[in-house]
Amino acid sequence: MGKTIGVMSLKGGVGKTSSVVALGDAISELGKKALLIDGNLSAPNLGLHLNLLGFPTLHHVLARRANIRDSIHKMENFDIIPSSILYSSKLNPLELRDRISPLKKRYDAIIIDSSPALNEETLAVMLASDGVIVVTTPDIPSLSMAMKAVRMARQRDILVIGLILNKVHDKYFDLSIEEIEDTLGVPVLAVIPYDTDIQKSLYEFMPLTQYNPNSNASTEYKKLAGVLIGEKYRPSGFREFFKTSPKKEEINREIYYHRVFG
Ligand SMILES: Nc1ncnc2c1ncn2[C@@H]1O[C@H](COP(=O)(O)OP(=O)(O)OP(=O)(O)O)[C@@H](O)[C@H]1O
Numbered sequence: 001m002g003k004t005i006g007v008m009s010l011k012g013g014v015g016k017t018s019s020v021v022a023l024g025d026a027i028s029e030l031g032k033k034a035l036l037i038d039g040n041l042s043a044p045n046l047g048l049h050l051n052l053l054g055f056p057t058l059h060h061v062l063a064r065r066a067n068i069r070d071s072i073h074k075m076e077n078f079d080i081i082p083s084s085i086l087y088s089s090k091l092n093p094l095e096l097r098d099r100i101s102p103l104k105k106r107y108d109a110i111i112i113d114s115s116p117a118l119n120e121e122t123l124a125v126m127l128a129s130d131g132v133i134v135v136t137t138p139d140i141p142s143l144s145m146a147m148k149a150v151r152m153a154r155q156r157d158i159l160v161i162g163l164i165l166n167k168v169h170d171k172y173f174d175l176s177i178e179e180i181e182d183t184l185g186v187p188v189l190a191v192i193p194y195d196t197d198i199q200k201s202l203y204e205f206m207p208l209t210q211y212n213p214n215s216n217a218s219t220e221y222k223k224l225a226g227v228l229i230g231e232k233y234r235p236s237g238f239r240e241f242f243k244t245s246p247k248k249e250e251i252n253r254e255i256y257y258h259r260v261f262g
């Protein structure tokens with residue numbers, strides 16, 4: 001039975017969709033079957049990251065105009081259920097959980113992208129997930145919205161698996177991991193540097209993990225993917241060999257892995 005993970009933030013542009021694509025690709029590189037779903041119904045962009053304008057979409061499924069199986073589009077490494085940029089008829093986002101539940105046995109992981117809007121579509125992603133990952137950038141406006149997202153999940157007894165700290169410059173103006181973890185009470189499971197390769201990979205409609213598989217950002221996504229599915233990714237190379245003490249996010253991943261997979 002696959003694990004369903006919602007990737008969320010209540011702030012736009014922090015890197016939810018880029019993270020969903022990189023994680024989906026990293027999971028498939030580890031030999032597991034991944035399905036990516038665009039749960040951002042009001043401003044869908046998962047398909048746009050991958051040059052996919054598929055039909056039917058999640059909108060058609062939620063409006064009961066298509067079967068969920070027909071909305072699955074096969075990409076090279078993973079499957080995807082896109083949403084529609086144009087759809088405007090009435091539908092109930094809260095049906096998401098029931099619609100995707102028959103798919104759980106066909107995938108090792110289902111990753112759901114979400115909207116930054118504080119509305120029913122975001123709630124639907126939370127309720128459809130076994131746990132959520134909150135994406136934040138290391139600044140106060142983003143952190144304040146991450147706080148809201150964590151509170152929203154906890155009020156509904158939804159597991160907050162951890163945080164992706166994205167667009168990190170590692171400069172004095174970035175909030176530190178400690179400040180972020182202390183504020184949210186949630187472990188940072190991946191630190192992704194600010195990396196223009198992510199923008200370049202979007203331009204090429206490619207997952208970052210394909211565009212530049214050995215970059216620090218890709219390695220971090222692969223390590224996160226590994227602990228989420230219980231298949232540890234062990235990078236090789238000099239950078240790993242000469243590493244001295246483990247970073248906070250590595251310790252957090254290790255703790256998560258041992259808690260979930262023993
Ligand atoms: N680590 C990073 N370094 C540099 N650019 C990044 C990074 N992560 C994401 N970006 C860029 O930031 C922009 C927004 O990313 P993305 O679309 O993934 O965010 P989002 O949270 O899904 O946005 P929305 O809320 O609008 O759906 C994109 O141009 C993407 O290429």
Ligand SMILES: [Mg+2]
Nearest residue numbers: 016017040045
């Ligand atoms: Mg997005």
